Amino acid sequence: MQRLADLGAAIVWPFERAFSALARKVVRAAEGVEGIESVFIRIGWALLWPVRMVWRGVTAAATAIVPESARQALSAPLRGMAWLGRAFRKAFMRVAEALNLDGLVLWIVRHTRYVWYPFAALWGFFHAWLATRSYKQLVWGLPVAAVLVTLAGIAVWMNFRGRSSVAKQYRQAVTVARAEKDYDRVRLYERKLAQLGVSTQFTDYQTAFALAEDGQLAEAYARMQRLAPADEPGYPPAHSWIIQQLMAGKLDVTADESHRLIKVHLDHLDSLGARGPDFDLRRAFWLVRDNRAEEAADLLAPIASRLLPAAVLRMEINQVVARYDEARSDARIVRTHMQDRARREETLSAQDYQAWAVAEELLGDTAKAHSLTRERLKLEPENGDARRVLSGLSARLFERELAIPNPVANRLTALLLQSASFSGDQQRVQRQVGELYRLRDREPAAQQAVDQLVGSSQAPATLWEAMGTVAATFGEHEEAKRLLLLAVKKDPNAAVAWNNYAWLVVQEPQGDMAAALEAVNKALAIQPDEFRFRETRGQIWLRLGKWNEAVEDLEYAANGMPDSREVHLSLAKAYDALGQAHLARVHREHAQ
Numbered sequence: 001m002q003r004l005a006d007l008g009a010a011i012v013w014p015f016e017r018a019f020s021a022l023a024r025k026v027v028r029a030a031e032g033v034e035g036i037e038s039v040f041i042r043i044g045w046a047l048l049w050p051v052r053m054v055w056r057g058v059t060a061a062a063t064a065i066v067p068e069s070a071r072q073a074l075s076a077p078l079r080g081m082a083w084l085g086r087a088f089r090k091a092f093m094r095v096a097e098a099l100n101l102d103g104l105v106l107w108i109v110r111h112t113r114y115v116w117y118p119f120a121a122l123w124g125f126f127h128a129w130l131a132t133r134s135y136k137q138l139v140w141g142l143p144v145a146a147v148l149v150t151l152a153g154i155a156v157w158m159n160f161r162g163r164s165s166v167a168k169q170y171r172q173a174v175t176v177a178r179a180e181k182d183y184d185r186v187r188l189y190e191r192k193l194a195q196l197g198v199s200t201q202f203t204d205y206q207t208a209f210a211l212a213e214d215g216q217l218a219e220a221y222a223r224m225q226r227l228a229p230a231d232e233p234g235y236p237p238a239h240s241w242i243i244q245q246l247m248a249g250k251l252d253v254t255a256d257e258s259h260r261l262i263k264v265h266l267d268h269l270d271s272l273g274a275r276g277p278d279f280d281l282r283r284a285f286w287l288v289r290d291n292r293a294e295e296a297a298d299l300l301a302p303i304a305s306r307l308l309p310a311a312v313l314r315m316e317i318n319q320v321v322a323r324y325d326e327a328r329s330d331a332r333i334v335r336t337h338m339q340d341r342a343r344r345e346e347t348l349s350a351q352d353y354q355a356w357a358v359a360e361e362l363l364g365d366t367a368k369a370h371s372l373t374r375e376r377l378k379l380e381p382e383n384g385d386a387r388r389v390l391s392g393l394s395a396r397l398f399e400r401e402l403a404i405p406n407p408v409a410n411r412l413t414a415l416l417l418q419s420a421s422f423s424g425d426q427q428r429v430q431r432q433v434g435e436l437y438r439l440r441d442r443e444p445a446a447q448q449a450v451d452q453l454v455g456s457s458q459a460p461a462t463l464w465e466a467m468g469t470v471a472a473t474f475g476e477h478e479e480a481k482r483l484l485l486l487a488v489k490k491d492p493n494a495a496v497a498w499n500n501y502a503w504l505v506v507q508e509p510q511g512d513m514a515a516a517l518e519a520v521n522k523a524l525a526i527q528p529d530e531f532r533f534r535e536t537r538g539q540i541w542l543r544l545g546k547w548n549e550a551v552e553d554l555e556y557a558a559n560g561m562p563d564s565r566e567v568h569l570s571l572a573k574a575y576d577a578l579g580q581a582h583l584a585r586v587h588r589e590h591a592q
Contacts, residue, residue: 201227201235209241221251230261233268240269243282262286277303281310293317297326304330308337312355315362324362331359350379350386357389366396387422394418398432402439402446409448412436416453420463426496430466437470454483461491469500477504488522498523499533506539513543531560535567542570550574565591 208223221242228238243265245251246258253261266283280303287296297317304311315330338356341348348356353376361369370393377386398415401407416436420429439446453459453467468483481504487497498519505516520537527533538553551574558567568591575584 205235205237205241208238212241212245217245217250218252221245228265228268230264233272236269236272236274239265239272243269247282247285259286259289262289277307277310281307281313284310284313288313288317293321297321297323304333308334308341308355311337315355315359319362328362331362334359335363348375350376350383353379354386361393366393366400369393370397388424391419391422391425395423395428395432399435402435407443407445409445409452412445412449413452413456416449417456417458417460417463420466421458421460423462426462426466429462430469433463433466433470434473437474461487461494461497464490465494465497465500468497472500472504477507480504492522493526495523495526495530495533498526499530499536502540503536506536506543511543513540516540517544531557535561535564535570538567538570538574542574545577547574547577551578562590 204223204227208220208227211217211223212220224238224242228234228236228242233239242251243262246253246262246265249258251258263286266279266286269279280299284296284299287293287299294317297314300310300314300317304314311330311333315327315334318324318327318330334355338348338352338359341352353372357369357372357376360366360372370390373386373390373393377383377390380386394415398412398419401411401415416432419432423429436446436449440450450467453463464483464487468480468487471477471483472480481501484497484501484504487494488501491497502516502520502523505511505513505519517537517540520533520540523533524530524537534553535557538550538557541547541550541553551571554567554571554574558564558571561567568587572584572587572591575581575587
């Protein structure tokens with residue numbers, strides 16, 4: 001029992017020391033306050049000592065000198081002062097008593113007993129329990145106690161730190177699996193995170209984004225729909241991703257459904273508190289698709305100066321709705337944005353060059369727009385729209401250059417090459433070549449440009465075809481034939497060049513009809529229904545005396561050119577040769 005008592009004493013000893021130290025500190029604090037109280041009282045008495053001495057002296061003198069009746073009359077005011085002194089002394093004592101902490105400590109103990117009673121009772125229970133236990137029995141219980149303490153520690157750690165630590169490891173594992181594109185392992189770790197009760201929205205979004213980047217757009221969209229359903233607000237970045245993909249037309253939904261879903265997700269973002277220029281820009285895109293262009297332009301007005309895409313979109317909208325003054329104002333903002341980016345030496349995309357070129361064209365700087373479109377075409381050499389725009393700008397600059405005094409031949413050549421290389425309008429190219437040919441006699445630069453074009457290896461087949469056709473109209477048949485052969489050599493599918501070459505051969509008195517027939521047949525193999533080509537072959541059949549073949553081709557040509565005098569006269573000649581005078585007369589009448 002003595003050992004047990006010693007064990008209990010050893011266990012209780014630290015707590016006794018702690019409470020003893022605490023009690024000593026409280027007593028010392030109380031003694032210190034009481035010392036302050038004593039000092040305070042002594043100071044008070046010291047301050048009152050002169051008053052008391054004066055009072056006693058006055059009293060003794062008055063008793064010896066002044067009669068009793070006079071003293072009573074004179075002491076009446078002084079008795080009030082004596083009462084005031086006693087009141088002051090009592091107040092002073094109350095203040096001194098208040099500085100004693102005994103009452104405060106007792107008050108705290110009394111009102112906190114509901115807090116410390118349970119701990120005192122628990123401590124008393126353990127003290128009594130340990131005092132009545134056998135030392136050897138307690139030793140056998142130590143392993144169990146150690147296990148219980150360990151389990152309790154694990155439980156506490158898991159509750160406060162364990163989940164976050166394990167979740168962190170799983171998130172890292174998800175990141176690694178995603179980088180390795182092992183999406184089965186990603187799904188496994190995501191389930192583990194869900195079992196831990198950890199929010200996986202960010203992880204799910206990152207996985208969906210990686211799936212989209214990896215080309216698995218359908219699965220990515222399914223994940224994003226779980227994060228941001230259409231029927232309620234969800235994870236904001238997922239709403240934004242869905243809107244972006246719908247606007248780009250990358251999701252497998254109809255146009256009407258895409259339009260509806262964009263509105264739904266925009267409204268959800270609005271309810272989640274989404275604000276700012278990017279949100280307004282997306283809303284404006286939707287308004288444009290909803291045929292509310294002017295409303296979109298008004299929405300973009302406050303943010304155009306801050307956000308380049310907003311300025312570009314507003315510029316395009318104002319062009320469409322014919323608000324040209326506002327479109328030019330937007331163009332100036334776009335120009336400022338682009339000049340700032342160029343000054344910072346930022347890399348511009350093809351879309352940036354396109355927007356900048358449109359802005360410069362609106363502001364009247366065609367040369368700058370032309371230069372910017374050339375930069376755009378370097379980035380997108382196969383872009384049909386960029387080629388068409390460059391061709392149109394080149395044609396306008398060519399006409400402007402040709403109209404000024406002393407044009408530069410090299411510039412005329414370069415602009416006409418660009419205009420012809422990317423133009424689908426062969427008539428325009430032919431008209432420009434014709435203007436150049438007409439100026440040859442009075443403008444040396446025009447003749448120099450023609451010579452440069454004829455010798456250029458960069459000239460497209462369409463340009464040589466146009467030059468050959470124009471040369472033929474100026475009576476330069478041999479030069480025209482040479483240029484047309486250059487055209488078909490560069491592009492064997494240049495049907496018009498084959499036909500025009502055959503036509504020139506037909507006009508020659510000693511022309512090689514076999515060569516002409518071969519050329520026009522190549523043109524018809526490319527475009528079998530072209531009535532002008534059938535007329536050319538009909539003329540060749542006339543020269544060869546093959547009347548039936550001539551009638552067949554020329555009648556086909558007459559259906560496409562009912563007012564052509566040349567076709568009707570040729571048919572009359574063929575019908576006369578066939579002995580069909582009535583039909584010959586009919587066509588002569590049509591030729592009148």
